[in-house]
Amino acid sequence: MHMIDRRPEVSRTSPPPRLTATGISKRFGAVRALYEVGLTVQPGEIHALCGENGSGKSTLVKILTGTHQPDTGTVAIDGRPVQISSPQSAEANGIAIVSQELSLCPDLTVLDNIWLGSARAPLFPRKALLARDAQRALDMLGASHIGLDQRVSGLEMGQKQLVEIARMLVRDARLLILDEPTATLSDRDIHRLFAALAALRREGRSVIYITHRLAEVFELCDSVTVLRNGRLVAARPAREFDRESLVESMLGRPLADLYPSHASSHDAPALVIENLRVPGIVKAFDLEVPRRAITCIVGQIGSGAPEVVQALAGLIYNATGSVRVDGRRLSLGSPQRAAEAGIMYVSGDRAQEGVFLELPVRDNLTATRLGALSTAGLLSPFRLRRVARALAAHVGLHSSRLPSAVAQLSGGNQQKVAFGRCVDNRPNGILAMIEPTRGVDVGARADLYRMMREFCESGYAIVMTCTDLEEVLGLADYAVTMFRGAQIRRIDRAHLSIEHLLLDITHPEELPTDDVRAAHARH
Amino acid sequence: QDRTAKGKRVAMFMGPTQDKYLGALSKGFETAATAMGMSVTVFSSPFDPALQGQQIDDAIAQKFDLFVVQTISQKAIVPPLTRAKAAGIPVFLVVVPLEASTANDALYASYIGYDDAKLGQLAASSLAEALKSAGRTQARIAVIAGSMAEGKAVIRERAFREEMTRHPGLQVVVTEDVKWNPVQAERSTGQLLARFAGQGGLDGLYGMNDSLANGAIQAAEAAGVKIGPDKGGLIVVGGNCQAPGIKNIQSGKMAATVFVLPIEEGRRAAETAKTYFEGGKVERRVFLPTEPVTRANLGTTAQACSY
Amino acid sequence: MPDIRDQQRTMALRIPGLPHAAVPAAVRSVLGLAMVAAVAVTPGFFSSINLLSLLTSMSLVGCVAVAMTFITLSGNIVSFSLGATLSATTIVLMASLDHGLWPAVGLALLFSMAITGVQGWIVGYFRANPVIVSLAMLSLIYGVANWATGGRGIYPTATELDVFKGRVAGLPIPLLAFAASVLLAQGLLSLTRMGRHAIMIGANERAATAAGIDVPGTITWVYVAAGLFTGIAAVLIAARHASGDMEHGIGLDYAAISAVIVGGNAIEGGRGSALRTAGGVLTISIVQGVLILWGFSTSAQALAVGLIVLLILLLHGRRS
Amino acid sequence: MTPISAVARPFCVLLAVFVAFALLDAEQGRFLSVATAFSVMQLFATIGPLALALGLVMIAGEFDLSIGGAMSLAGCVAVLLGADHPALGIAAAVLLGALLGAAQAIAMVRTGISSIGVTLAGLLICSGLAYMLTGNTTIGYDRIEVATAVNAPILGVLSMRSLTAVAIFVILGAGFAVSRLGRDLVATGSGRAAARTAGVPVDLMLIGTFAVSGMLVALSGSLLSYGLAAASPIALSDALVPATVAAIIGGVSLSGGKGSPVGIAGGALVFCLLRSGLISLGVKPYLHDIAIGGLLLTVAFLDARGLEASLYRLARTGERVLGRGTR
Ligand SMILES: Nc1ncnc2c1ncn2[C@@H]1O[C@H](COP(=O)(O)OP(=O)(O)OP(=O)(O)O)[C@@H](O)[C@H]1O
Numbered sequence A: 001m002h003m004i005d006r007r008p009e010v011s012r013t014s015p016p017p018r019l020t021a022t023g024i025s026k027r028f029g030a031v032r033a034l035y036e037v038g039l040t041v042q043p044g045e046i047h048a049l050c051g052e053n054g055s056g057k058s059t060l061v062k063i064l065t066g067t068h069q070p071d072t073g074t075v076a077i078d079g080r081p082v083q084i085s086s087p088q089s090a091e092a093n094g095i096a097i098v099s100q101e102l103s104l105c106p107d108l109t110v111l112d113n114i115w116l117g118s119a120r121a122p123l124f125p126r127k128a129l130l131a132r133d134a135q136r137a138l139d140m141l142g143a144s145h146i147g148l149d150q151r152v153s154g155l156e157m158g159q160k161q162l163v164e165i166a167r168m169l170v171r172d173a174r175l176l177i178l179d180e181p182t183a184t185l186s187d188r189d190i191h192r193l194f195a196a197l198a199a200l201r202r203e204g205r206s207v208i209y210i211t212h213r214l215a216e217v218f219e220l221c222d223s224v225t226v227l228r229n230g231r232l233v234a235a236r237p238a239r240e241f242d243r244e245s246l247v248e249s250m251l252g253r254p255l256a257d258l259y260p261s262h263a264s265s266h267d268a269p270a271l272v273i274e275n276l277r278v279p280g281i282v283k284a285f286d287l288e289v290p291r292r293a294i295t296c297i298v299g300q301i302g303s304g305a306p307e308v309v310q311a312l313a314g315l316i317y318n319a320t321g322s323v324r325v326d327g328r329r330l331s332l333g334s335p336q337r338a339a340e341a342g343i344m345y346v347s348g349d350r351a352q353e354g355v356f357l358e359l360p361v362r363d364n365l366t367a368t369r370l371g372a373l374s375t376a377g378l379l380s381p382f383r384l385r386r387v388a389r390a391l392a393a394h395v396g397l398h399s400s401r402l403p404s405a406v407a408q409l410s411g412g413n414q415q416k417v418a419f420g421r422c423v424d425n426r427p428n429g430i431l432a433m434i435e436p437t438r439g440v441d442v443g444a445r446a447d448l449y450r451m452m453r454e455f456c457e458s459g460y461a462i463v464m465t466c467t468d469l470e471e472v473l474g475l476a477d478y479a480v481t482m483f484r485g486a487q488i489r490r491i492d493r494a495h496l497s498i499e500h501l502l503l504d505i506t507h508p509e510e511l512p513t514d515d516v517r518a519a520h521a522r523h
Numbered sequence B: 001q002d003r004t005a006k007g008k009r010v011a012m013f014m015g016p017t018q019d020k021y022l023g024a025l026s027k028g029f030e031t032a033a034t035a036m037g038m039s040v041t042v043f044s045s046p047f048d049p050a051l052q053g054q055q056i057d058d059a060i061a062q063k064f065d066l067f068v069v070q071t072i073s074q075k076a077i078v079p080p081l082t083r084a085k086a087a088g089i090p091v092f093l094v095v096v097p098l099e100a101s102t103a104n105d106a107l108y109a110s111y112i113g114y115d116d117a118k119l120g121q122l123a124a125s126s127l128a129e130a131l132k133s134a135g136r137t138q139a140r141i142a143v144i145a146g147s148m149a150e151g152k153a154v155i156r157e158r159a160f161r162e163e164m165t166r167h168p169g170l171q172v173v174v175t176e177d178v179k180w181n182p183v184q185a186e187r188s189t190g191q192l193l194a195r196f197a198g199q200g201g202l203d204g205l206y207g208m209n210d211s212l213a214n215g216a217i218q219a220a221e222a223a224g225v226k227i228g229p230d231k232g233g234l235i236v237v238g239g240n241c242q243a244p245g246i247k248n249i250q251s252g253k254m255a256a257t258v259f260v261l262p263i264e265e266g267r268r269a270a271e272t273a274k275t276y277f278e279g280g281k282v283e284r285r286v287f288l289p290t291e292p293v294t295r296a297n298l299g300t301t302a303q304a305c306s307y
Numbered sequence C: 001m002p003d004i005r006d007q008q009r010t011m012a013l014r015i016p017g018l019p020h021a022a023v024p025a026a027v028r029s030v031l032g033l034a035m036v037a038a039v040a041v042t043p044g045f046f047s048s049i050n051l052l053s054l055l056t057s058m059s060l061v062g063c064v065a066v067a068m069t070f071i072t073l074s075g076n077i078v079s080f081s082l083g084a085t086l087s088a089t090t091i092v093l094m095a096s097l098d099h100g101l102w103p104a105v106g107l108a109l110l111f112s113m114a115i116t117g118v119q120g121w122i123v124g125y126f127r128a129n130p131v132i133v134s135l136a137m138l139s140l141i142y143g144v145a146n147w148a149t150g151g152r153g154i155y156p157t158a159t160e161l162d163v164f165k166g167r168v169a170g171l172p173i174p175l176l177a178f179a180a181s182v183l184l185a186q187g188l189l190s191l192t193r194m195g196r197h198a199i200m201i202g203a204n205e206r207a208a209t210a211a212g213i214d215v216p217g218t219i220t221w222v223y224v225a226a227g228l229f230t231g232i233a234a235v236l237i238a239a240r241h242a243s244g245d246m247e248h249g250i251g252l253d254y255a256a257i258s259a260v261i262v263g264g265n266a267i268e269g270g271r272g273s274a275l276r277t278a279g280g281v282l283t284i285s286i287v288q289g290v291l292i293l294w295g296f297s298t299s300a301q302a303l304a305v306g307l308i309v310l311l312i313l314l315l316h317g318r319r320s
Numbered sequence D: 001m002t003p004i005s006a007v008a009r010p011f012c013v014l015l016a017v018f019v020a021f022a023l024l025d026a027e028q029g030r031f032l033s034v035a036t037a038f039s040v041m042q043l044f045a046t047i048g049p050l051a052l053a054l055g056l057v058m059i060a061g062e063f064d065l066s067i068g069g070a071m072s073l074a075g076c077v078a079v080l081l082g083a084d085h086p087a088l089g090i091a092a093a094v095l096l097g098a099l100l101g102a103a104q105a106i107a108m109v110r111t112g113i114s115s116i117g118v119t120l121a122g123l124l125i126c127s128g129l130a131y132m133l134t135g136n137t138t139i140g141y142d143r144i145e146v147a148t149a150v151n152a153p154i155l156g157v158l159s160m161r162s163l164t165a166v167a168i169f170v171i172l173g174a175g176f177a178v179s180r181l182g183r184d185l186v187a188t189g190s191g192r193a194a195a196r197t198a199g200v201p202v203d204l205m206l207i208g209t210f211a212v213s214g215m216l217v218a219l220s221g222s223l224l225s226y227g228l229a230a231a232s233p234i235a236l237s238d239a240l241v242p243a244t245v246a247a248i249i250g251g252v253s254l255s256g257g258k259g260s261p262v263g264i265a266g267g268a269l270v271f272c273l274l275r276s277g278l279i280s281l282g283v284k285p286y287l288h289d290i291a292i293g294g295l296l297l298t299v300a301f302l303d304a305r306g307l308e309a310s311l312y313r314l315a316r317t318g319e320r321v322l323g324r325g326t327r
């Protein structure tokens, strides 16, 4: 996809490894997150860290950056053993991280955020000096359009990620860690990021790169370490892997079929959207969503795709337009009315708006249907229990999990809970989803895809946003592309191709000739 | 100087006027003083000495002719009163006087109000009498007091205890500070009853005003303690002759209360102010007459008391 | 308050050699035993006088604590205006006694529910900060009450309210009212749709919104429920003191919050129950009772309650 | 780092309140006088540091219920220990304040429990200690000359007490604006976990903030006690509501990450001007409560998260109703 030059082969004998971590173990209560894991990163290499959700990737890098303390194990930087007791001491050792959970403070400016927490910023800083370095870092990422005095709360998701990466650059770290940095980046920004990382590699810096997008591993990385269930399963140069072998070593088994087969016949539209508008973002959006099919709205950050789905779910108070569910008009702006009309919302952002982490699985599963399950506002605990058990079975959760808090489940299982509470609410519901597989590993994804297909077969309509084009290709019956709030076109399954999608969502005719366009032209 | 009260501006500084006593007092003063041609501004503060000091400072700057002050804190009022004196503004105190000392006496022209020592003493003698007529020669007595940090409650309590020393066999065993709050009075009394139950129980109780006494009675009834002169019963006296007190005396739940009349206190303060403005001599302490209120004289006092 | 979810530090106290999750249970058992022991060696604790007065005074605070539980559980932390609401309600009750006992009680409860309901409406529909709204209401209630009553309490001579002072089957009516309130509250919280929605909102408001739960309506309802239980406390207190007075509710807010915390409810909301609050109320009362029987002054009680609150907080830590 | 508009708001309100009072006063000279200015500054001397103490804690995303208790405890300590050397009394009180604040913050960061709970415990413990320390009586401070000195007018409108408050604001305001700490504080309140990952020593920031806040409260409490020549276990002055009102008008948000000392100074001035203004106009006391409550409610509305959505819905409903009416 992107044209990045490979690191020239250098002899590995001369300098000591940039990072040597050995025998790292870490428990969280009963969970053994890491068991005797080792990791070696050479100077001037980009090192991929792969593994399913919950395999311990984030835990490992959080140990390297002082957020967690290991139970056992040692860390050496450039051959020198070090103790990393805090984020500050990580910085002192030349380690910087862009963590999976963004770590920007919305109330501060870009400049302040870039220097936030840096030991290199003096107690009484001189703004001009800081601004110079910060600007240089942004320029390097091709993000000069982000103003240093802008407040971070006003930035888009992708811009935030770039600020985060810029923060890492100004710290002048020798070991940079990026934990799923591309999950929210637009294609163009990913390209810039890759270019920047390549430049850093040329300077002899090392990068640990965590991603679930396997294509990136092969495109960018020099070597790969694979974790599974907190254990080290492989550490080899990237060229010794191919897609299948990498997936297999992550899962511990070959991946049969990630995507289920497509729907054969589609019904009349369940949802008719006309002239949907969200002030400031979405301009005149029209769509017919057929029953028994999966419709993907595809667009990059800022395209307005998630806003369309949120508006359907009633979460955007000032959305306007005409939406009909099975012919009945739905007035927008109220999640309850949307729910009553049968539109169920599933978000990939589980912790924030997906599930109730502290409540038991049982309560989560019944959360959206208390109205239906109550008589004159009164509930029967037995009935709730019964319904929860049935729902758990429906989405493939073991009933022994019902009393435990959702926080104790893996990401994939949490997403099943989020599914479970939406389905079956009415026989012919509509699932409105945003990135339903965000942060879900390959194994659990297959389950979710299969489940979505089953729902469709039983009469549901699914409308979802998705930024992973491979997923769109594998899953969608129809795709709608969006660019900067405008709808580009609707494509049906037969005409779907990555190239078309890419072209649409980056809309090259509106862009000046830049390297993104050049990159696309080569496809 | 024109020797007339007409047109004089008086500032009155009170605690929270939603308090029944303070409300009646300030109303009494305002009505009387206005009728005499003075103009009255009432500053009220929620038992906040700092705010009261501030109010006095503001009023000094506005050059009032006279201050009438209910001191919220007898100690914290000294600096503001010193400033008032420096500004030449005369001060009348109501509700509670400053502790007697040459330095303090110089700070105010007159105290108009009841003598809390007398009130405490009358409560004690009424209680003693009630106990004796119930045949109790040995008695344990509790005091449910207003705020004991300083002020009226302290004076009353001291006088109450002193009077009780004159009655051998009657012993004040405990004072609970409930900060004039009847709900707290109920809770504390309940706890006291339990605490002394093992030692033969309490015989007498002095609630510093009738609301506190009433709270105490509620606690006793809730705990199954008898009220009244019968054997084992708790004999209660109150103070300030308030509506609940009169009701309790009528129903035999209280032996006595002590007569005070805030409206009268306000009126007398206004009269004294008039005298002062007209150049007459003003007593340093104008004590209003008081007497115990029992069933015997309820007929003559009940009407006045239900403020 | 910000959602400062912090995955690393969940459990507060650590005891070497004890598994993480067992610490609260262990400490709680030790505390329970200590309390039983203290009660056992305290002379006079089981005297009927002590028990009756302890249970009665506990019940009055208890109803307010139950009210506070609704607010805390639904994620609205605390309301500092329940005491003032209670006071104002006693005044309304007393002022309307002329219309007969039950109409007056009904009116008082409606009044109390309306006052807190307005608060809930502002918090729910506008998503205004609950603590600030409660402070604003506190000032407004005092201001308006003083204006409306001319700054005076109300002391009618009527005796109708005395029915709330008696006993039924040897048990004081306040205790029965408290017990009924706890049961009713627990029923509302766990057996009604609104109650469960309230807990979900407390656990994660955004998720609740996304799930199509009527967040504003539920929060309004939560405050109305809080008003109901505050109103019940107001009726009991007004009956006992035969007066309506803005002083009656002073200090009750803090006592209620203390009870909610000591009961082990999560102050951030989403976890807890009315039963827990009842436990908290009972614990505090017992400790106070023991202290008094040993002759400690009332000021020592404040210190003791402070220390218990701290201990319980340390024990439970943040959301686990 | 704080947008100008947020800082400007309290000062706009200040101007509005000032103009309103000046008009109400209608040239009777009750409000527009040096004496009122002095009075405002005297109140500011008490409320200002309290508001700043609470405000800093709120910027860090926490709350402090204990300020009233800590204030009266500090006053008692200062008066008890400062009989011979007033400075010694203040130093002891301030030290105690710092320790109390730090201890509460340590309890929070070590266990991750919320500040409302911890500071509620702190409040109860402080007032319990104050009662024990004083034996439940108001203690007088015999050195009337000190009382006079701390409140004596300087340049007409200031006093030693208010100058101290102003100095505190200048020092902390400047420190907040130019040093890294201000940003770290905002970050601590704005996104705790994010700040921690970014390398901000969040726990230290919290402990430091609570310690500084405790010092401010103690300083305000002990100077107030000296000025009144008394200390009492019952707080000498209502603290929590005024401090909250001042901080919130000053642009601090209860959800943290917003506000600055300059804004808080503005908010405190609004509160003091309002209260002194109402006193000087001789307005009935219940109107003070209503004014404060109304102001607080207004700010609560303005800062409400759902205000925009509610107004939008209201407008839509209005449109529909009107539209039907004309049809
Ligand atoms: N703070 C924590 N407390 C308890 N368990 C934790 C904590 N952090 C991680 N875990 C658990 O440790 C295991 C490893 O988690 P980790 O976050 O390292 O996985 P990951 O490989 O980064 O997954 P993902 O791809 O979803 O980001 C999981 O079972 C996770 O639930």
Ligand SMILES: Nc1ncnc2c1ncn2[C@@H]1O[C@H](COP(=O)(O)OP(=O)(O)OP(=O)(O)O)[C@@H](O)[C@H]1O
Pocket: A028, A029, A030, A031, A054, A398, A407, A408, A409, A410, A411, A413
């Ligand atoms: N964040 C967390 N905090 C505490 N415990 C966790 C956390 N995440 C996972 N666990 C625990 O880690 C273990 C593994 O969890 P996970 O849900 O990943 O299991 P799993 O192997 O994927 O199960 P399943 O076969 O049902 O998919 C469980 O015991 C779970 O309770």
Ligand SMILES: [Mg+2]
Pocket: A057, A058, A059, A100, A179
């Ligand atoms: Mg991870």
Ligand SMILES: [Mg+2]
Pocket: A410, A412, A413, A444
């Ligand atoms: Mg799993």
